[in-house]
Amino acid sequence: MIIDLDRFQISLSKRAIFTLxxxxxxxxxxxxxSVWVTLDDDPRDIVLAAGERFTGGEHRRALxxxxxxxxxxxxxxxx
Numbered sequence: 001m002i003i004d005l006d007r008f009q010i011s012l013s014k015r016a017i018f019t020l021x022x023x024x025x026x027x028x029x030x031x032x033x034s035v036w037v038t039l040d041d042d043p044r045d046i047v048l049a050a051g052e053r054f055t056g057g058e059h060r061r062a063l064x065x066x067x068x069x070x071x072x073x074x075x076x077x078x079x
Contacts, residue, residue: 007075012066019063020074023056027077033070038063 009031010018020026028037030048037046039060046054047067055077056062064072 007073009071009073012064012070012072014066014068016066017063018072018074019061020056021061022059023062024059025056025076025078026062027053027055027073027075028062028064029053029073029075031071031073034067035070035072036065036067038065 012018012033012035020028023039028035028048030050030052032050034047034049037048037054039046039056039058039062042060048054
């Protein structure tokens, strides 16, 4: 079995939350559904629909909240 830790997918049920302790250099792609990305000390509301992507640029915790059942791909944006 081969596990690629540079990229993985997570299925989230509605209202489920996935936490990234440090979003710097991490890409978050919404594969299905929609998610809300919140960064510590950042006033922006980032909502991703299926096919949209966000890349973290600063060392901040990120919370990814499913607005409906969703699937996200998390990857190392630097590779």
